[in-house]
Amino acid sequence: MDQQKLEKILNRIREGDVRVVSRLIRNLEDRIPEAKEVIKYIYPHTGQARVVGITGAPGAGKSTITDFLISSYRKQGKTVGVLAVDPTSPFTGGALLGDRVRMQDHAGDSGVFIRSLATRGALGGLSAAVEDAIHVLDVMGKDVIIIETVGTGQSEVDIMNNAHTIVVVLTPGMGDDVQTIKAGIMEIADIFVINKGDQPNAAKLFMDLMRALDMMQECPGGWKPPIVKLGTTANPIKYAEEIDELRKKIDEHLKFLEDKKIIEQREKRKARVQLINAIESQVLVPIIDSLEKDGTLQNMVEKIANKQVSAHEFAEEIKNMFCKKEQ
């Protein structure tokens, strides 16, 4: 792609051209090489947006919180981008329905852009696509970018590494409560939300969480994750007020990051994850693609399955085939 075309796309993104942005994000999901070129080109124009990650078990109410948060930010005059990540369907793919349902609430508001991303089965592909999509929404001029994802596996922790502020949503009575979130997420949470806080076990969850937080090491700079309690959307006015409180806590956290210069550390953490993902997609994926194309991979798989040769032995062969000596 020539300079001129790239510049044109950059300008379209900056103007907030939804069609251009949507197509670009789709191409990123599909790993179209041109889309990567665009990211390389627009990357120096990123860095303005603040990224908020919202994570929690399925059914914890993340989407509702996101929807109310959008309204809360809009009242502040802030523009919002949302990336709803569905890492769940390596098999079924796509999260289109969700998109369509969710677009309705904020349809016609050009200050809001919502997109769902799903895996397409690639190695680390989702995390890479999320990263790049964040860059796009950043250049698009969105003040706040919310990434919403189910939080348990390593890939979700990776995705959350893209956020400046990580909000972990819990609900009472989901399994063993605090134990449910020991999944590596506890350590990276900046703010906890107890959603459906009107339910009977909410007080217990609150106490358990307090105790767990007391036992944790303090964050660098002295941030102690606050716990925000939300009620139910059956009372939408009260719920919206509670969400405003959550928004304020997020603002406080961002201010804390900026004051304490911690934001630079977070940027570095993000950069590291980005780099490793990029290496994965530029080194590993082409190797596998090329082995697949001429049937070599299938032959190897056959021999491994028959217990003739171990995967490690083939991997060494592959290393010699594709990698330069002096490693």
Next chain:
Amino acid sequence: MDQQKLEKILNRIREGDVRVVSRLIRNLEDRIPEAKEVIKYIYPHTGQARVVGITGAPGAGKSTITDFLISSYRKQGKTVGVLAVDPTSPFTGGALLGDRVRMQDHAGDSGVFIRSLATRGALGGLSAAVEDAIHVLDVMGKDVIIIETVGTGQSEVDIMNNAHTIVVVLTPGMGDDVQTIKAGIMEIADIFVINKGDQPNAAKLFMDLMRALDMMQECPGGWKPPIVKLGTTANPIKYAEEIDELRKKIDEHLKFLEDKKIIEQREKRKARVQLINAIESQVLVPIIDSLEKDGTLQNMVEKIANKQVSAHEFAEEIKNMFCKKEQ
């Protein structure tokens, strides 16, 4: 390592030397090169064990089910190996406590070998370590190997690909029930368990699950995942009987796989995952290690964090540094 030493280790593993096996598994977790050599050497002696995967949300009762399953298999005269995978602690590392607690139940029974594995922060490292540990327990002569893991992210799906039979454990009242497990796991389940089936919402979960199963495509060969309902360990005798039922369903599934020659397909699926993991650990990990050693990675991370250069641009550079041209 010379042939003679490898042969000696092979024999030790076959004799069931717990010390040798434990050290080997620890070395695999730590990615000690010699451990990989051992795997390459012993690999042709694998293929006897049947691998059962047990997955489900945290707090679903997987450990209890595993413990009872061990007893059920032991009554049948079968030896059992267990790998409890804790993908949750990239931050805290280690699952030693869990090991020690769990060893007690079957302590002194040489027909049972239990080990916990945790990530050590490596890319795909856990999945690779699990794979290799399965080979070790296989050569050790364990008839059944149970892999137990929290099931939601992609890495857990990868781990489950090592199993011949995949058991998904659900409990009533955990979030949105069936929605909770849409996480790519629904599609790969061979048997569903409703644990804590004495709880009020169990019947609803059962119905929801039935409906979801009816909507799914049939498995190759016509296996329809059965649903096994378990009560509570408050009634241990009844619970043990119910677990016996589960064990029978697992046996049935294995028989089905063998009769229909589907086991070969599963072996191929496993082999593919193994190969890709091996490529990852032999190609990607050394590249990152070497970039890290001389500070190149840190420099790159700095420039990405400062929005000077995109991760993709560096990844291309890295590709040119480490990979041969004709890809």
